[in-house]
Structure formats: structure tokens, C-alpha cells
Amino acid sequence: MTRYNRFKMLNSIQDEYILESMPDYVNLQAKKRRENNPLFRFFNSGWGVACLCTLVALGVMAFIIRGAWEPFEPPVVNTLEETTESADPTEPSTEKEDGTEAPTDPFFEEETDPVIVPPDIAAKDYGETIDIYQVYANKQYVNIWFEKEAERGITPSIYDTVLKTEAQLGVDIVFYEVNSRDLLFTMQNEKAGAVDLILTGTLPAISLMEIGYLKPLNELPTVNLDAPYWDKDLMDEMSVEGNYYLGYNRFILDEYPVIGYSKALLSELAPDFNAYETVMTRTWTYDKLASLMATTQDKENEWGYDYVGLSMQKNNEFRLMLKGADIQTVKKNEEDKFVFTFEDQIEAMRKVCKDTQAFLESPCVSAWNLDYNAMGGLNDGSVNLSRGYVLFQTLRLSELERGRNRAFMLAPRSQSPVTKVDVGVLPIPLYDTTQTQYAAYHEGVYWALPFNVVDTQMAGDIMELLAYHGTDTQHAYFTDMLGKTAEEAPEDHKILQMLSRHKSVNLWDQYLGLFGYVNSLTAGEDYNWKNPSSTWKRSFEKAYEKILENNKS
Amino acid sequence: MEDNDIIELYWSRNERAISETSVKYGGACHGVAMSILRNREDAEECVNDTWVRAWNTIPPERPNIFKAFLCRITRNLSIDRYRQNQRRAAHVDMELILDELAECLPEEETTGLRDTLNSFFVGLDPLERKLFLGRYWHACPVKTLAEMYQLTPNNVSVRLHRTRERLRSYLTERGYQL
Numbered sequence: 100m101t102r103y104n105r106f107k108m109l110n111s112i113q114d115e116y117i118l119e120s121m122p123d124y125v126n127l128q129a130k131k132r133r134e135n136n137p138l139f140r141f142f143n144s145g146w147g148v149a150c151l152c153t154l155v156a157l158g159v160m161a162f163i164i165r166g167a168w169e170p171f172e173p174p175v176v177n178t179l180e181e182t183t184e185s186a187d188p189t190e191p192s193t194e195k196e197d198g199t200e201a202p203t204d205p206f207f208e209e210e211t212d213p214v215i216v217p218p219d220i221a222a223k224d225y226g227e228t229i230d231i232y233q234v235y236a237n238k239q240y241v242n243i244w245f246e247k248e249a250e251r252g253i254t255p256s257i258y259d260t261v262l263k264t265e266a267q268l269g270v271d272i273v274f275y276e277v278n279s280r281d282l283l284f285t286m287q288n289e290k291a292g293a294v295d296l297i298l299t300g301t302l303p304a305i306s307l308m309e310i311g312y313l314k315p316l317n318e319l320p321t322v323n324l325d326a327p328y329w330d331k332d333l334m335d336e337m338s339v340e341g342n343y344y345l346g347y348n349r350f351i352l353d354e355y356p357v358i359g360y361s362k363a364l365l366s367e368l369a370p371d372f373n374a375y376e377t378v379m380t381r382t383w384t385y386d387k388l389a390s391l392m393a394t395t396q397d398k399e400n401e402w403g404y405d406y407v408g409l410s411m412q413k414n415n416e417f418r419l420m421l422k423g424a425d426i427q428t429v430k431k432n433e434e435d436k437f438v439f440t441f442e443d444q445i446e447a448m449r450k451v452c453k454d455t456q457a458f459l460e461s462p463c464v465s466a467w468n469l470d471y472n473a474m475g476g477l478n479d480g481s482v483n484l485s486r487g488y489v490l491f492q493t494l495r496l497s498e499l500e501r502g503r504n505r506a507f508m509l510a511p512r513s514q515s516p517v518t519k520v521d522v523g524v525l526p527i528p529l530y531d532t533t534q535t536q537y538a539a540y541h542e543g544v545y546w547a548l549p550f551n552v553v554d555t556q557m558a559g560d561i562m563e564l565l566a567y568h569g570t571d572t573q574h575a576y577f578t579d580m581l582g583k584t585a586e587e588a589p590e591d592h593k594i595l596q597m598l599s600r601h602k603s604v605n606l607w608d609q610y611l612g613l614f615g616y617v618n619s620l621t622a623g624e625d626y627n628w629k630n631p632s633s634t635w636k637r638s639f640e641k642a643y644e645k646i647l648e649n650n651k652s
Numbered sequence: 653m654e655d656n657d658i659i660e661l662y663w664s665r666n667e668r669a670i671s672e673t674s675v676k677y678g679g680a681c682h683g684v685a686m687s688i689l690r691n692r693e694d695a696e697e698c699v700n701d702t703w704v705r706a707w708n709t710i711p712p713e714r715p716n717i718f719k720a721f722l723c724r725i726t727r728n729l730s731i732d733r734y735r736q737n738q739r740r741a742a743h744v745d746m747e748l749i750l751d752e753l754a755e756c757l758p759e760e761e762t763t764g765l766r767d768t769l770n771s772f773f774v775g776l777d778p779l780e781r782k783l784f785l786g787r788y789w790h791a792c793p794v795k796t797l798a799e800m801y802q803l804t805p806n807n808v809s810v811r812l813h814r815t816r817e818r819l820r821s822y823l824t825e826r827g828y829q830l
Contacts, residue, residue, distance in 0.1 A: 102750040103735050105757040107728060109789050111766040114720035116773055120785035122683065122792055122800060
């Protein structure tokens with residue numbers, strides 16, 4: 100009896116999960132019938148293949164013989180007009196709508212995958228347990244990858260990456276999720292080597308650099324930062340005096356803001372809009388976004404729910420344009436030193452505030468409060484793409500992935516006749532036409548090395564192998580990103596690849612409080628803007644001075 | 653016909669409710685019953701009993717997700733039927749499923765287990781969840797799951813094993829006796 104009780108216990112699982120895991124019985128039965136069909140079995144067998152090959156060979160021979168008989172005719176040369184019409188619509192055009200040539204830009208050029216040579220690290224048997232501490236400033240940014248219970252990668256590819264590294268080096272890798280205080284306590288009070296490696300967001304990273312608790316990754320003997328699985332350009336943005344205290348490689352998953360959209364709704368409301376072409380011809384701007392949002396005005400779904408043009412989490416409204424406008428508190432100068440630049444951007448910031456305010460006045464925007472339930476899931480208060488009547492939604496990359504995987508964007512049945520929403524991806528729009536790149540600021544974590552690392556050889560081996568094997572992780576992340584394979588959604592895949600190649604980092608913005616400040620802008624009804632520049636400048640100078648002082652070589 | 657309309661038919665005690673339900677969800681419920689029973693006649697009986705049970709339950713029930721509601725009834729009826737038939741119609745795969753569940757679930761359902769199980773599945777990787785529930789809720793053969801998710805049968809078995817281990821330790825840590 101008990102055995103059957105256990106089976107029945109699972110009956111209490113949420114309805115969504117039952118549907119999510121339900122096999123497609125109709126297709127499975129059809130497939131079974133097909134497989135039982137003698138004709139199918141014949142063509143699937145060796146004999147069938149042989150017959151097909153013979154037929155193809157006969158066809159080819161017939162074609163060759165026919166070609167030898169008929170005289171060669173030169174192909175008809177198309178007129179310019181015809182050539183333009185027959186061009187592949189998915190290929191990005193360099194011609195703008197007004198007929199002028201759009202400037203070509205390496206940002207939009209497709210790159211072939213670099214050849215990846217395995218690192219020259221022999222199999223070893225260190226026999227150690229490697230403690231990797233993940234310290235986060237904002238848990239949402241990192242909880243995509245690791246599962247608390249198992250302390251292992253959440254996706255099979257990350258899991259495999261860790262397993263491969265463990266097997267090659269004879270180590271046992273354990274991940275801990277901690278806050279900054281716990282990490283500091285462990286580093287200060289436990290023996291050296293208690294923390295082997297760190298994965299950290301920018302905010303804790305700056306605090307650790309300030310007190311000299313990080314060792315540069317370029318001092319590790321086996322780490323080759325020039326290998327294609329490390330993102331040296333991104334690391335250059337964060338380096339201090341030529342030292343790389345923070346590392347980014349392919350083990351780490353990208354995390355930047357994007358705009359998700361309902362493919363079905365967009366093709367219904369704006370059938371002529373080609374998302375991929377618009378992005379690649381650099382015409383994906385706020386004006387374009389606003390014009391598409393306007394198509395939802397005064398429309399409702401079959402069940403009487405008003406269409407929403409753009410849905411976003413409340414308090415994030417100002418961030419959207421801020422990202423696009425490339426406003427940063429601190430940038431690097433030509434001498435590779437960090438310089439406080441916000442003073443030069445005050446006017447730009449004022450303009451962003453004004454433009455955002457005008458943008459938000461559109462009746463097609465819906466901003467909602469983020470509301471997590473006790474189990475860490477999102478409560479249903481959010482007006483998200485899964486509802487079926489939302490056209491665009493601002494998301495972080497991981498939300499896109501989680502959204503797709505968690506419930507296949509299952510629409511609540513009480514609001515929509517749509518059961519499943521197919522979601523596409525777009526970058527944050529260009530703030531203005533002078534902007535050369537779409538903004539893709541990584542908001543995830545970075546590798547760091549504790550100052551008191553005991554075995555630099557072992558730490559380097561681990562980091563390098565996780566980076567190398569992480570190539571598969573990147574592949575899985577991007578091909579699975581939209582819940583589809585790259586082959587099924589090639590344009591989304593290309594957009595994500597483009598953003599990934601050119602992602603950037605805001606090292607100081609979170610530390611100085613830019614994002615928190617921008618969020619607070621929404622608190623005032625008239626969005627009064629006070630200039631916090633002098634406070635931020637003092638904080639930056641103090642922290643940077645400390646970093647330079649405490650990390651003298 | 654939309655689910656809400658079908659449910660309205662049940663509420664108005666219109667017998668057309670059963671035929672509409674059968675047309676729309678007969679395949680899914682039959683699939684659930686067949687996975688457990690592997691016997692067409694028994695499965696059909698369970699599906700028919702499902703409509704009767706639904707008729708007797710709605711009203712007062714007003715299910716949120718009708719399909720899941722019906723499949724849950726079919727699953728319950730099918731496992732009861734399987735138990736009754738066990739001597740003559742036990743099949744190896746179902747026995748294996750029941751044995752495997754014994755590794756990771758307690759004998760009796762106690763207070764709070766339902767929430768604990770749901771919180772475990774919320775935190776689980778979606779693919780692992782689909783595989784686990786595909787196997788232990790829908791009683792799918794490993795081979796079918798492998799085809800559905802384009803994995804090898806061996807990979808599916810390994811993943812299921814890992815999830816069972818995780819569930820076991822998750823429940824043990826929370827004081828459940830296994």
C-alpha cells in the first residue's frame with residue numbers, strides 16, 4: 100500500500116508543473132504508428148537507404164547526361180532593381196531608409212568562432228577540496244547558475260564543466276553562496292586557503308580591492324588571459340595599474356538587460372517590422388520602440404484585457420534610457436586610469452530624465468512592482484510577456500531564460516486564450532543615432548583570487564580549465580536561451596551573440612550608488628532631479644586612492 | 653470549446669460537458685492511464701471513470717487548470733486500478749517507478765510535505781523537473797523521455813538518479829523519515 104501512497108503523494112504538485120512535464124501523447128502515438136508502418140520501417144532500414152542512394156545516383160547521372168546534350172546558356176543578368184528585391188531579407192542591409200549608406204561598424208560584423216586550443220595542463224591528482232565562494236551584491240544576478248541544495252551547476256553544461264575540471268585535476272569543487280560579511284570573516288579568521296576562489300559582483304569586488312584582499316589573476320602561472328575563452332577586453336575595463344583583479348571567462352554566464360517581445364503579437368500588430376534587420380541596420384531606437392508600442396493602443400485581447408505596449412519593473416524606468424545613453428560615473432582615460440566623468444554628463448542626465456518622463460507618459464507603458472513570494476518565485480502581479488497581451492518587456496538575460504524554462508511562458512488561462520508565448524529578444528534601443536553600440540552592461544559576477552591563496556599553480560589550473568570547458572556552457576546558454584535551438588531562432592541567436600561579443604561593464608556605478616539613485620527618481624511625482632555628483636566624486640576618489648595604496652606591487 | 657465554457661456546462665448540469673471534455677482531453681487522460689496500466693481496456697475504463705468523477709466533483713469544484721485537474725483524477729484512478737490488477741497485470745516499468753520513488757519519498761504523507769515538495773520543485777532546474785515529473789508523475793518510460801528531450805536513455809537515468817538523491821537529502825534535512 101505504501102508504495103502506491105508514494106506515487107499518489109506527487110499528486111499535490113502544482114498544476115503548472117504537471118502541464119509542463121506532460122508528454123505530447125498525440126504526437127507520441129502518431130510517431131508510434133509511423134514507426135509501425137512497414138513502408139517507414141523499410142526506408143529506415145539499410146535496404147531502404149541503399150534504394151534511396153541508388154535512386155539519387157541514377158538521378159545525378161541523368162542530370163549529367165542531359166547537361167552534356169544541351170548547350171550552355173549564360174544566366175540572365177538581373178537589373179539592379181531585381182537584385183535588390185531578391186536580396187535575402189534576413190541579411191542586414193547597410194542602406195538606411197532615406198537611401199543613404201549607413202556607416203559600417205565592426206559591432207555588427209559577424210565573427211567566426213576562434214579556434215580554441217586546450218590549455219597545456221596535464222592531468223593531476225591534487226586531492227583537494229576547492230571552496231569557491233560566490234559573493235553577491237544582488238542575489239538575483241547570480242542565482243541562475245547554482246542550485247542551493249546541490250551546490251552544483253543548475254544547467255547540465257555547467258555541471259559537466261565542473262565535473263570535467265574535477266576529473267582532470269583530481270579535486271572536488273564546492274560552491275558556497277555567501278554575503279560580503281561572511282566572506283570577509285572567513286578570509287580574516289580562517290587559515291589561509293579557506294577560500295580558494297571567489298565569484299563576485301562589482302560592489303563587493305571594489306570593497307575587497309580597497310582593503311587589498313585580492314591577488315591579480317595575471318600572477319597565476321597557468322592562466323593564459325590571451326586565450327579566446329577569457330574576455331580580455333572586458334577585463335581591461337576593470338584592470339588597475341595593469342593588474343587584473345577581476346576576471347571574466349566563458350564559465351560565467353552573460354547578464355545584461357534586453358527587451359523581450361511576443362513574436363505573435365508583434366507580427367499581428369506590425370507585420371512589416373523585421374526585428375533582426377532593424378537591429379543590424381542600427382535603427383532600433385526609442386522612436387521605433389515608441390511607434391511599435393503605440394500599435395497596442397485601444398486594443399484588447401479576446402477576453403477583454405487591454406494590450407500593453409511595454410511592461411517593466413517599477414523603479415527601473417529610468418535605468419532603461421540611462422543604459423542606452425551610456426552615462427557612467429567613472430570611465431578610464433587614455434593612461435589607463437579611472438577618472439570620475441559624471442560631471443561632464445550632468446546635462447545628458449537631465450536630458451535622460453526629461454526624455455524618460457515623456458516616454459513614460461505613453462498610455463502603453465505598464466510599470467509593476469516586483470513581488471517575490473515565499474518560495475522565491477514571482478507572484479502573479481507582474482504584467483509580463485506570459486500574459487499574451489504584452490508586446491515588449493524589459494528583462495535581464497537570465498529572466499528571459501528562466502521565463503522560458505520555468506513555464507514556457509504559460510499564460511494564465513483566466514486572462515488569455517493564448518497558452519504559450521513565443522518570446523524574441525531585442526537590445527536596449529539606441530538612445531540616439533550618434534551612439535555606435537547597443538548597451539550591454541554585464542551585471543553578473545567575475546572571478547577573483549583571494550590575497551592569501553596557498554597554491555597559485557592549482558588555483559590557476561582550476562580557473563583555466565573551468566574557462567576552457569566553459570566554452571560548452573556558453574554554447575548551451577545561448578542555444579537554449581530562448582528555449583529553442585540556435586537553428587530554430589537564428590536571428591535571436593545572432594543578436595545575443597552580437598551583444599555578448601561587445602558587452603561592457605559598469606565597475607563603479609553600483610558602488611557609487613548610481614542605480615539606487617536612479618531608482619529613487621521615480622519617487623518624486625515630477626521627477627525632480629538633484630545633482631549628487633560631488634558626493635559621488637568624493638567617494639570615488641577615496642576608494643580609488645585606497646585601492647592604489649593597498650595594492651602596490 | 654474553451655475550458656471555462658466546459659466548466660460552465662458542468663455547473664449547469666448539462667451532459668454535453670462530458671462529451672466536450674472527452675473530445676478535448678480524452679487523448680491526454682488516455683495517455684496518462686496507458687502509461688500506468690499499459691492495457692487499453694483498463695485505460696479506457698479509467699478515462700470513463702474520470703468523466704464520472706469530474707461530473708460528481710464539479711460543482712462545487714471550479715478547477716483553475718482543467719487539464720491538470722482531469723489528469724490528476726485519471727492518475728489516481730489508474731494507480732488504484734494498477735494495484736487491484738497487480739497480480740495479473742503488473743509491468744516491470746511501473747514496478748521500477750514505485751521502487752525508485754521509495755528511495756526518495758517518505759512512507760506516509762505528513763503535514764507540510766505537500767509544500768516542501770512544491771518548494772523543492774520550484775528550485776529545481778526546469779529540465780530536471782520535467783524529467784522527474786515525466787517519469788514519476790506521468791509514468792513515462794525512460795526511452796520516451798530520452799526522445800522527448802533529445803537525450804540518451806542513459807543520460808536520462810543518470811539525471812533521474814541525481815534528482816532522486818537531491819530530493820532524498822532535501823527531505824531528510826527537513827526532518828522527514830525516509
